[in-house]
Amino acid sequence: MGKLGGFKEFTRQDDNCLPVKKRVKNFNEFTISLQEKGLQDQGARCMNCGVPFCHSGCPLGNLIPDFNDMVFKGAWKKALKILHSTNNFPEFTGRLCPAPCEKSCVLGIINNPVSIENIEKNIVERGFSEGWIIPEIPKKRTAKQVAVVGSGPSGLAAAQQLNRVGHTVTVFEKDDEIGGLLRYGIPNFKLEKHLIDRRVNLLKAEGIIFKTNVNVGVNYKVSDLDKFDAVVLCGGATVRRGIQVSGSDNKGVVQAMSFLTQQTKQILNKPIAEQLISAKGKHVIVIGGGDTGSDCVGTSNRQGAKSVTNFEIMPKPPIGRSETTPWPFWPLQLKTSSSHQEGCKRNWLINTKEFICNEKGELTALKTVEVSWKIVQGKRPELIEIEGSEKIWPCNLVLLALGFMGPDQTIAKQLGIKTDERTNYKATNYQTNIQNIFTAGDMHRGQSLIVWAISEGREAARAVDLYLMGVSNLPTKGEGDILSA
Amino acid sequence: MKEQGLYLPEFEHDNCGAGFICNLKGEKTNEIIHQALEILIKLEHRGAVSSDGRTGDGAGILIDIPHLFFESVCKFILPKPKEYAVGMVFLPKSYNQSDYCIQIFENNIKEQGMCILGWRDVPVDSSKLGIIAAKTEPKIKQVFIGKNKLELTENQFNTKLFTARKITEHAIINSKIAERHYFYVPSLSTTTIIYKGLLVPEDISNYYPDLKDPTVVTRLALVHQRFSTNTFPSWDLAQPFRYLCHNGEINTFRGNVSRMRAREALMESPIFGEDIKRLFPIILSGKSDSASMDMVVELLLMTGRSLPEALMMLVPEAWEKHQTMSAEKKAFYEFNACIMEPWDGPASIPFTDGNIIGAILDRNGLRPSRYTITKNGNVVMSSEIGVLNIKPENVVKHGRLEPGKMFLVDMNAGRIIEDDEIKHKIASKKPYESWVLENTLPLSKIPYNDLKLLEEPTDYNTRLKIFGYTQEDIATIITPMSITLKESIGSMGNDTPLAVLSDKPQLLYNYFKQLFAQVTNPPLDGIRENIITDISLAIGQDRNIFNINKEQAKKLRIQNPVISNADLDKIKNINHPDFKAVVIPILYPINKGLNGLETALDDIIKQIENEVSNNATIIILSDRNVDKEKAPIPALLACSYVHHSLYKADLRSKFGIIIETAEPREPHHFATLFGYGASAINPYMVNEIIKNLVDNNVIQNITPHQAVRNFNYAIGKGILKIMNKVGISTLHSYRSSQIFEILGLNSKFSKKYFPYTPSRIEGIGLYEIEREIEKKHRNAFSNNLTNLEIGGDYRWRRNGEKHMFNPNTIAKLQQAVREKNLDAYKVYTESINNQTKNLMTLRGLLEFDNLDPIPIEEVEPWTEIVKRFKTGAMSYGSISQEAHENLAIAMNRIGGKSNSGEGGEDKARFKKMPNGDWKNSAIKQVASGRFGVSSNYLTNAKEIQIKMAQGAKPGEGGQLPAEKVYPWIAKVRNSTPYVGLISPPPHHDIYSIEDLAQLIFDLKNANRDARINVKLVSEVGVGTIAAGVAKAKADVILISGYDGGTGASPLTSLKHAGLPWELGLAEAQQTLILNNLRSRVVLECDGQLKTGRDVAIACLLGAEEFGFATAPLVASGCIMMRACHLNTCPVGIATQDPELRKNFKGTPDHVINFMYFVAQELREIMAQLGFRTIQEMIGQTHKLNTKKVENHYKAAGLDLSAILHQPLTNGKKILSNVEGQNHFLHNVLDLKIISDAKPAIKNKIKTTLVYSIHNTDRTVGAITSNEISKLYGEDGLPENTLNITFKGSAGQSFGAFATKGLTLKVIGETNDYLGKSLSGAKIIIQKPEAATFLAEDNIIVGNVCFYGAISGEAYINGIAGERFAVRNSGAIAVVEGIGDHGCEYMTGGKVVILGKTGRNFGAGMSGGIAYVYNKNLQFSDQLCNLEMVDLEKLTAIDKNALRELIQNHKTYTNSHLAKLILENWEQEVINFIKVFPKEYKLALERIATEKKFDIIVA
DSSP states (O other): OOOTTHHHHOOOOOOEEOOHHHHTTSSSOOEEOOOHHHHHHHHHTOOOOSSOHHHHHSTTOOOHHHHHHHHHHTOHHHHHHHHHTTOSOHHHHHHHOOOHHHHTOGGGGTSOOOOHHHHHHHHHHHHHHHTOOOOOOOSSOOSOEEEEEOOSHHHHHHHHHHHHTTOEEEEEOSSSSTTTHHHHTSOTTTSOTHHHHHHHHHHHHHTOEEEOSOOBTTTBOGGGGGGSSEEEEOOOOOEEOOOOSBTTTSTTEEEHHHHHHHHHHHHTTOOOOSOOOOOTTOEEEEEOOSHHHHHHHHHHHHHTOSEEEEEESSOOOOSSOOTTSOTTSOOOOOOOOHHHHTSOEEEESEEEEEEEEOTTSOEEEEEEEEEEEEOOTTSOOEEEEOTTOOEEEEOSEEEEOOOEEEOOSHHHHHHTOOBOTTSOBOOBTTBOSSTTEEEOTHHHHOSOOHHHHHHHHHHHHHHHHHHHHSSOOSOOOOSOOOOOO | OOOBTTBOGGGOOEEEEEEEEEETTOOOBSHHHHHHHHHHHHTGGGSOBOTTSSOBSOEEEEEEOOHHHHHHHOSSOOOSTTSEEEEEEEEOSSHHHHHHHHHHHHHHHHHTTOEEEEEEEOOOOGGGSOHHHHHTOOEEEEEEEEOTTOOOOHHHHHHHHHHHHHHHHHHHHHSOOTTGGGOEEEEEESSEEEEEESOOGGGHHHHOGGGGOTTOOBSEEEEEEEEESSSOOOGGGSSOOSSBOOEEOOTTHHHHHHHHHHHHTTOOOTTTGGGHHHHOSSSOTTOOHHHHHHHHHHHHHHTTOOHHHHHHHHSOOSOTTOSSSOHHHHHHHHHHHTTOOOOOSSEEEEEEOSSEEEEEEOTTOOSOOEEEEETTSEEEEESSSOSSOOOGGGEEEEEEOOTTOEEEEETTTTEEEOHHHHHHHHHTSSOHHHHHHHHOEEGGGSOOOOOOOOOOSSOHHHHHHHTTOBHHIIIIIIHHHHHHSSOOEEOSOOOSOOGGGOSSOOOGGGGEEEOOOOSSSOOOOTTTTGGGOBOOEEESOOOOTTOOSGGGGOOEEESSSBOOHHHHHHHHTOOBTTBOEEEEEOEEEGGGHHHHHHHHHHHHHHHHHHHHHTTOOEEEEEOOOOOSSEEEOOHHHHHHHHHHHHHHTTOGGGOEEEEEOSOOOSHHHHHHHHHTTEEEEEOHHHHHHHHHHHHTTSSOSSOHHHHHHHHHHHHHHHHHHHHHHTTOOBHHHHTTOOOEEEEEEOHHHHHHHSTTSOEEEEEEOHHHHHHHHHHHHHHHHHOOSSOSBOOOSSSOOTTSOOOSSOHHHHHHHHHHHHHTOHHHHHHHHHHHHHHHHTTTSSGGGEEEOSOOOOOGGGSOOHHHHGGGEEEEEOOBTTBOHHHHHHHHHHHHHHTOEEEOGGGOOOGGGGSOOTTSOOOOOSEEEEOTTOTTOOHHHHHTOSEEEEESOOTTSTTOOEEEOGGGOOHHHHHHTTSOTTOOEEEOSSOTTOSSHHHHHHHHHHHHHHOTTSEEEEEEEOOTTHHHHHHHHHHTTOSEEEEEOTTOOOSSEEHHHHHHBSOOHHHHHHHHHHHHHHTTOGGGSEEEEESSOOSHHHHHHHHHTTOSEEEESHHHHHHTTOOOOOOGGGTOOTTSSSOOOHHHHTTOOOOHHHHHHHHHHHHHHHHHHHHHHTOSSHHHHTTOGGGEEEOOOSSOTTGGGBOOGGGGOOOOOSSOOOOSOOSOOOOOOTTOHHHHHHHHTHHHHHHOOOEEEEEEEOTTOOSTTHHHHHHHHHHHGGGOSSTTSEEEEEEEEEOTTTTTTOBTTEEEEEEEEEOTTTTTTOEEEEEEEEOOTTOOSOGGGSBOSOSSTTTTOOEEEEEESSBOOSSTTTTOEEEEEEESOOOSSTTTTOEEEEEEEOSOOOSSBTTTOOEEEEEEEOTTSHIIIIIBOTTSEEEEOOOHHHHHHHHHHHHHHHHHHOOHHHHHHHHTHHHHHTTEEEEEEHHHHHHHHHHHHHHHHTSOOO
16 A cells, blocks of 8 residues: 655645735635646655554544555545545545644654645545536435534534435524535635535535524524424534723724624625725734634735734744644644735734724724743643733734634523533533434534534434434444544 | 363374384394384483473383293293284273273183283383372283184284274273273284383383393384473373384374274275274374374274385375376375375384384475494484494495485395385386376366356345455455465554454454464475475365275365366366265355354255265355345354264265355465365455456456466465464365364354364354354445445554554553653553453453552562563564664663564674663574574573564564665675575474474573573463473573564464463463473563553463563654565664664663553552562462453453463472573583683684594584683684594584684584584584495485584585575585485575485575586476576686685595596586576675675665
8 A cells, every 4th residue: 555665755745825925816715736646646655554643633534544545546536435434525624624634644753744634635626526526315215304503514514424324404504604614714715615515515415405594592493493303503612702901892803703704705795784894904913823813814914904913822832843742642833824924923922901092993003911821730821921011012903813712502501401611512422411412513522623523523423323213324433533642 | 181271181292202223134132122222312312301300201112022032931832923912001000990901802802713822911110110100100911812723814813903902992991990091002913012101211121121131132123202392291102103103293183183083984894894883983082193193004004005005195205296206106196195185294203013114204304314224234213323333334324214205124025125116116006197097187177168157146345244344355465465476464463352352243264363383393384395385185075995996086186276266167067977066055044143043054964964965075165145134154164064063974074165155365264264174265255356356447457367366376375374384284184184273262162163173261152153244244234335344453443443552552652751751651551451451352351359458669679670571572674773772772771681583683782882881682582594693692692582483473484585685784694685584484403392402402502601592472282382392491481472573474474373472371381380390491471561460460370571572662663654574664663774764763761661661550560469579479360360341242251260270289389480490511522622622712722622422412512612702702713723523423413603713523424403503613524434335325414404504614525414504694515415405595605515416405595606516417407496596507716616615625524526526627517507596696796886886776
């Protein structure tokens, strides 16, 4: 399997990107795929490890060495079959996943890891362009009805899996379009929205029923769920974290999600009810150094911001792996995204103390203080402000990308579903305290990665099937998720 | 000794010293007896003594009946010689019981019409017996039987004697009398008589004063002494037997016995009439292989065959691939192969019927047999030369028995009959050629009309699931075999659960573990010694063994019994009067479950009984046509049940079994089917899979037909390898031999379906097997969603088979040792220990018990404990210099021991480094390749380990391919860069237990301060082997688990050969205690030891030292890539690639931290259990209990209580090592030499010494070399500093490890292993001047000379035995003729052969050069194995080199032959041919290029 010594022969090659100047002019994806031979060479770098840590690092349990080998051999259709056997939506993960697999790739010990994620994307895109990916309509239908609440990646994965074994699945989405965070949370330049439609159309053709603008518990009575034999709650972790300092109610202080959603709606030519938020010609400060923060940076630059500055309260991580998170564990490590490369000043160990506005009520600046963290073993790290380090930052727009606090509690309250100390919906093997109600994705495990969402959706579907049928032929990823350091 | 705990008496082995002496002129003397006994005394080092220091394993002598003596001592009148018979009879001790036996015997003698002339009490001196022998001493009498006035020919008289004795034996065995086991008739003959017992040789004549009586005279004497692996010897198993004695081991014994039993149903004879039924069973149960063979020989004599003919049937030459054998003789063997399968194994068998005396050697020539004919008419044959003092001038000829050859003396004619003559006479007695030609049907000759496509009712994918195929089976097993014709190779150990502990449905095959040869007989090399192996089979009904006619030849002959669909179709549709094939489905109704399966099995038997009575001769068991209702019966289950049921019904010999099955895919699967009676197998599903792979372009550029052929060929090779592992050369003998151990099937099941296969820990039964079938079947039909199961046996996958080393355990262990992070270690160890509790290993099922906690401070510190820790034997070559030295430094720092592995070691590492670190491996390994084994290497060891077997691939050799032999590897292995290196399956100096004793003695001489460690692999019977090894004087015995690591091994071996260490260790511990031998040896254990808990359990089961290999490697950075065999290890461990080696990041501290954590965890357990020291803890099995596993339907049936059994012994039970071995070095000749040679050794002053020498002077030169190495290292002394001349017959291993500066000359002759691992010395063997025979026609040195020689020179004035210069890597040797397999596996050096060579010259020869005298041109076409060598004309440089060597030969030995050649140099030089290995030639060119450009050419 694989090419013997291929890892010595070839160096890592990722997809190329359009130059920054060109790509920030629009909201389209900006990668240029490698040629087929180049991709095969990348597949040849896989070493067919006796213990493939990547396969453990991937929350889906993707059979990475197996599809890499097929790519190396040019057997794309087989590669696609292997990839699809563990992952319903490789076109999403292939673009959006932070690739924990690559962090635990054995080749990463000595060299750049195999470009697993890019190979994944290219396999599935090849599949689409060759017309290999077609609806797989179940041959037999059970009499079971299942509702899936939420159409993000976990909901979609659960729906597809359940549909495959013949259950009749209805997906409820509170927004006007299917996709959850994929739709409006992720900027178009990272995931063009027609890609979601492409997949959703397949799911529809397979027989899944989609109902948009249905907000269960709000405009749909939870008691109406009774007609379903089982329900899977995949509502995500949607409660946004805010910042409680003076001036945070200023109109110039905006939640990242609102900002990103508007942008995507504009692209999709959707009407926007609220006031338009634009970074054009503004000095923008993005608070929060995570992925959403990075998305805000990219979007602001595309909208024509005058400057973009990014704050993060935590210390700057090391460029390479932190010693505390050795290979193959998920690393603490500085991440520089393509959006960062497009222009932004990044600041760490900095905390916002106050938003300052002019007499018109317009945001003009914010005040920060530098901080440090006091670490005492066994205790939560303590934030310490450094006296005299206050600083005023002029700005016209502040985007809050501080993450999510947890799931919306409406459904839990109405149905009587228990939640845990972090307000996540509590479940044992995806089953809540109400026998026929299951939960998966961020709603269940809290804010996490898309790959976890799909994984949870798949596993929950199996749990539902087992509950409904007594046995299940749906696959499970099995044990073996890599521990944390 | 009875079965108890894990000890099974049926696994006792023996090897021996044997010989005979006779007088050609027919002179009867008493002297012959004493000379014969003298032979035994001189062979005493080949025997063994029990723990009482007195009881031998048995010895005896066969002589002519001393008529005059009996006339004088008997109180009754004797008729003329041959008119009466004398029986030697062992009887119960008590009078009433012995009278009872006598009564039965007398009645049967009378019933046959003969009369009792009288009984004589045989005088014995019981005071000569050891304690053990005295306990079992029988009453011994002689019975004299007359013809009672009947007119009987000699044959008729013998028949009656035979009948009377057989019937009596059965009657007494079947009686209920208490001491019936004492009854035994050592001999009953009109010509010969046997005196034997549990005696050491020098006591035979003291015990039996008869033998000292001057009137006890004989023309011939056959003598034997036994070396059994354990000390539960018994009187009746002492040899000789009635017609033969036997030095060796019959590997196929169990199969031979069962097939002999099956033949009885067909036996008819007018000689015996109805009485014949009363003779059965011909082979009494519980007898040794030799005793059983004797009983069969006896029967064959009754069929009218002569004694030589009977032995030719039982021990045929390797005729199948013989190019020069006469057609007539080949036909004889082929014909007889239809009647009898070979009794296969290493064997030298002296035999006699009183009229002729002779010996035959096994087809592979694995036992030494030397003979001397003297001018006064004596012929002396024995395992060694020099056993009698024969003056050189009295010698007519020194000869040796050659592989498969017979040596015969006709006592009545007074002459020696050569092999050719006797065999021609026998082979031409009947028209065997035409019988075979006209009656035996080759499969290829069956006409064939195109294959009818067999339509299966169930689709392909569903069937794959029904039969449990995984993606890995197809990708990793089937695809490579179909392309490369070879089995797939893997590396690292096995860390998956046993079949019985796995959650994944298992094929029945996986519960069977292959047995393999270690110590008591050698595994074979079917690749390099292909000429002696064969996998063709004849199939069809057997016939009455008494008939010698053409009917016997009516068999179907199949060349490779793994057959294609087309071949099977031919057989199914065969239309031939002699054959009738019937297909019997082996399916059962799935909805009827267990009952359905049981009923179906019984129905199969009924159907076959019917078909056989309707003259079916070929039964095809077929699992075709599975569907939703019908599930397949495991083919192995069906096959074995049919075999055994029809055997019980006395019908088994009437038909052959062919299996048409979708199941088998690995060599092991096929081997088990053959092992349980199949004669051919058609793996039709694999045929389909291969076709599918070709259709889908996964297999490219081959037709499906060819790909199937490739697969079948690869399986054939794989089966050969499995047979070879246990030392069997032909599939004919392997078939139905059942050489497996069951692991995890309960006794109710195994007794019914596999009655002769040991199964010691219980397990699942038919119910659970049915559940597994049902699960697969249901899943196959209900689920079209998921792909085939992933497999994950060889590479970890989620959803695949569980592995103990998985991403998390590896990651946490590495984190633990790098950060010295206890939390991480705890996650690691809990994960491993929980995994084991979660049903991965047997130790996982054991629990600590009888806790008696003490404060941990009272437990000995970790620094003491780690002194008992060792790292595994991994060669420099299999792992990188960085990784290898890292382990050594770490272990030296903490006082543990690292192991060199079998690749030698750079001498620079023997010196300590300035910072105090030391890269010297404390343990130096000696393995079959002997790479780097020199006097200096051994001198620098604290412990020397003889690797008998390796857990990952017991019974197999290894290979380092040419491209991996980098210059730095070649340097320490004393070989040539870029020349491939082969480690043979056997040690060519260990074919038996006495050979191992010799090697232990050799190594002890090479370094008197080092402990000698013998590494064994766990298998059933390893306890008895360990007992033998303890008696062979090993200091340490290592029991390795089957799951240990490897740098490269066939996948089949990784999984299916050998057993977990829990079983082997416990068996060894128990058997050593039973034998009172435990106190003398240190017991060590290894095999996937990973945690303190693992060590604690090993210790409680009896281990006192512990080896770790995989875990310290993981600690050093190994991530279980399992690419060791590919040289691509990315972390720089298992690679020689200079770029990749840079990636090695391990440090000694990582390894030390691992050992620290394990020791600390162990200390915590010790504190819980209440042990302050390891010493207190060893063998305390009461601290463990066998918690049954409740919730697992499979594991619940296991019963591990036998593992915890404490042997019942008399007296004090010692559980650990408390005393040393006595190596008997005090009277070694070298001790005298080093004292006489002080000036030479100390001050390099030239010294000349002269000694006389005897065959009992063994391993001469080793101690002297050791002393020189201590002072001067590898450099030794300047050439010729110490010149020693020896006169006489040198013992074994003369000149072993002899180092530079020594010149050792023998005037006389030497035995086996001359110049073993020669390390620079010069050896000269010269014919005595007084001798009148021609040196070039006589054998002067033994077998396996210059094995692993590194450097030095040798000149041999005469012929050498088999395997001359085997694995020579640098020595120069000139010899005047050699036996078979010359220069085998040679990697360097020069060999000149001035005379004839045997067959298979240059097999596996990858380096060095041989110049062979080839005057009659036979060498090139017939004798040389051309696979790896080219034959070339000599260049001018060659000619000069050759001439110089021959000149030296003449100078040193005064060789007559050398003189003749030199005198006619120009005419003679053209008769030489150069044997030039292909790889060597390329390597020399490459080295030249590299030198020129000063680079390494990648």
